[in-house]
Amino acid sequence: MVEPVRTAAADGATSGTVRRPALSPSRASDFKQCPLLYRFRAVDRLPETPTRAQARGxxxxSVLEKLFALPTAERRPERAHELLPGAWAELREREPELAELFDGPDDPELTRWLSSADSLLDAYFELEDPRRLEPEACELRVETELDSGVLLRGFIDRVDVAPTGEIRLVDYKTGAAPRQIGEAKAMFQMKFYALVLWRTRGELPRQLLLMYLADKQSLAYAPDEAELRRFEKTLEAIWQAIRKAGETGDFRPNPSKLCGWCDHQARCPEFGGTPPPYPGWPEPDPGPESVLDRTD
Structure with a gap:
């Protein structure tokens, strides 16, 4: 997901206000997976090496967001392909380190990478016709505070609203995560967005739609009110655990098969490493998620 441009004033950077720490789907998933990973990403803000798969996602x-900004009749596969080079150039400008993924513009690997992105765009058009849709919003930033005081924040790929008022939340998946793990994480993310939208608008989303472009499949799910109330309690419990760890710095590692993909093994006690000194709980909020934080 590509983060929309926001001004400093919009973020409170020049208004003198202090942004409170918030819970996002990515950070909540991090803590569930491994509290120490959460600390490295949300508290220490340690850099991670981006991957070609993340950048492609x-x-x-970005291309799909731009596609829906076009007049309806122009939302065709060939137009999406035309948008791809510009989207890649914009991402490199925002994240200059991504240029290091390839050996210059003539790198054959770059050509193959762009071709693989084109294939994902073709897959999208096999799943739906964007000329028949008029989303209410793309890359929608959402935020709400629960009655318990937990602040939730995130970005939704797309919000569709039917003429009769029913709301559908859509998320595009391009990553190669194992399906069982990937779907569980994706559905956690979608329930998070459904809860935020419900608490914000007072209306329960009718459908949560995951579009898996790599294998040209869609997964639809209809949440109910009781389920979202239970999920709200889950998020509150996660936040309480985060704040408890934040008070002491006791973010413990949780070894799993996912450790093989972690950038922080050299700092992890499970692999003989030593974390950096705990800097204390971040106040104000350590900042918005990066572009690559919100890819799948």
Missing amino acids: TVVH
Whole structure:
């Protein structure tokens, strides 16, 4: 997902206000997976090496966002392909380190990478016809505070509203995560967005739609009120655990098969490493998620 441009004033950077720490789907998933990973990403803000797969997902999301900004009749596959080079150039400008993924513009690997992104765009058009849709919003930033005081924040790929008022939340998936793990994480993310939208608008989304472009499949799910109330309690419990760890710095590692993909093994006690000194709980909020934070 590509983060929309926001001014400093919109973020409170020049208004003198202090942004409170918030819970996002990515950070909540991090803590569930491994509290120490959460600390490295949300508290220490340690850099991570981006991957070609992450960058490709971000670029594809950007193209789809741009596609829906076009007049309806122009939302065709060939137009999406035309948007791809510009989306890649914009991402490199925002994240200059991504240029290091390839050996210059003539790198054959770059050509193959762009071709793979084109294939994902073609897959999208096999799943739906964007000329028949008029989303209410793309890359929608949402935020709400629960009655317990937990602040939730995130970005939704797309919000569709039917003429009769029913709301559908759509998320595009381009990553190669194992399906069982990937779907569980994706559905957690979608329930998070459904809860935020419900608490914000007072209306329960009728459908949560995951579009898996790599295998040209869609997964639709209809949440109910009781389920979202239970999910709200889950998020509150996660936040309480985060704040408890934040008070002491006791963010413990949780070894799993996912450790093989972690950038922080050299700092992890499970692999003989030592975390940096705990800097304390971040106040104000350590900042918005990066572009690559919100790719799948």
